[in-house]
Amino acid sequence: RAYKYRCFWSTEIRITPQNVGYFIDATARSPAPPSELYHLMIDNLADILWHGAAGVLIEPKYNAKWGAQLMLRSDWAQMKWEPIKFPRELRDNIKIRNLVVRNGWHHFVPDKSGTTAVAAVVATGKTMQAAIDECKRIAKEIKGHYLEVDPAALNKAEGELEKLAAMTAKGKAA
Numbered sequence: 524r525a526y527k528y529r530c531f532w533s534t535e536i537r538i539t540p541q542n543v544g545y546f547i548d549a550t551a552r553s554p555a556p557p558s559e560l561y562h563l564m565i566d567n568l569a570d571i572l573w574h575g576a577a578g579v580l581i582e583p584k585y586n587a588k589w590g591a592q593l594m595l596r597s598d599w600a601q602m603k604w605e606p607i608k609f610p611r612e613l614r615d616n617i618k619i620r621n622l623v624v625r626n627g628w629h630h631f632v633p634d635k636s637g638t639t640a641v642a643a644v645v646a647t648g649k650t651m652q653a654a655i656d657e658c659k660r661i662a663k664e665i666k667g668h669y670l671e672v673d674p675a676a677l678n679k680a681e682g683e684l685e686k687l688a689a690m691t692a693k694g695k696a697a
Contacts, residue, residue: 527578529575529577529578530552530553530575530576531550531551531553531554531558532549532551533550533554534546534549534550538690542693555620555643556592556594556643557590557592559643559645560590560591560592560643560645562615562618562645563590563616563646563647564585564586564587564590564645564647565583565584565585565586566585566586567581567583568583571583586647587647587648587649587654588648588649588650589647589648589649589650589651589653589654590647590648590654591645591646591648591651591654591680592643592644592645592646593643593644593658593662593672593673593674593677594640594643594672594673594676595607595641595642595643595644595662595672596639596641596670596671596672597639597641597668597669597670597671598639598669599668599669600631600638600639600641600669601633601637601638602633603633603668604631604632605631605633605667605668605669605670606628606630606667607628607630607631607641607642607665607666607667607670608628608629608665608666608667609661609664609665609666610664613661613664613665616645616646616661617642617643617644617665618642618643618644618645619631619641620640620641620642621633621634621641641670642665644658644672645658646658646661651681651684655677655678655681658674658677659674662674
């Protein structure tokens with residue numbers, strides 16, 4: 524408040540098996556992931572950012588209850604342009620970092636960070652499973668040079684959500 528910060532804000536906290544939380548990172552930025560999913564799920568994101576810059580809080584309007592996100596990775600892309608091709612109707616579901624479009628192909632262009640995370644696939648659904656299934660379906664439609672995606676990561680995330688729900692329930696009972 525003292526600095527009048529008016530942008531994305533979240534925190535990263537690690538929780539021990541004893542249910543003690545340790546603050547590890549103040550994320551004063553649009554976190555990636557999951558910010559790629561915000562663009563698909565929040566219909567009034569532009570209004571939130573515009574008015575938020577003036578200090579006016581606007582509540583998000585979500586268009587779906589559940590969302591899922593898978594990261595696309597490429598070791599090749601640490602040094603070379605990564606071409607990414609997909610059906611045109613899926614454009615809103617593919618979020619490419621450092622994007623350049625050339626000759627009908629979308630490309631991730633490497634930067635000095637050396638990242639292997641080149642893009643994200645995002646999808647929504649009425650249930651968690653519907654969002655996961657749609658995200659996996661879309662991921663199968665993407666073609667690239669040395670492009671890798673791990674659909675099992677969504678199953679792992681589902682397991683983590685179950686752990687969180689159990690911890691939350693345990694905390695409420697205490």
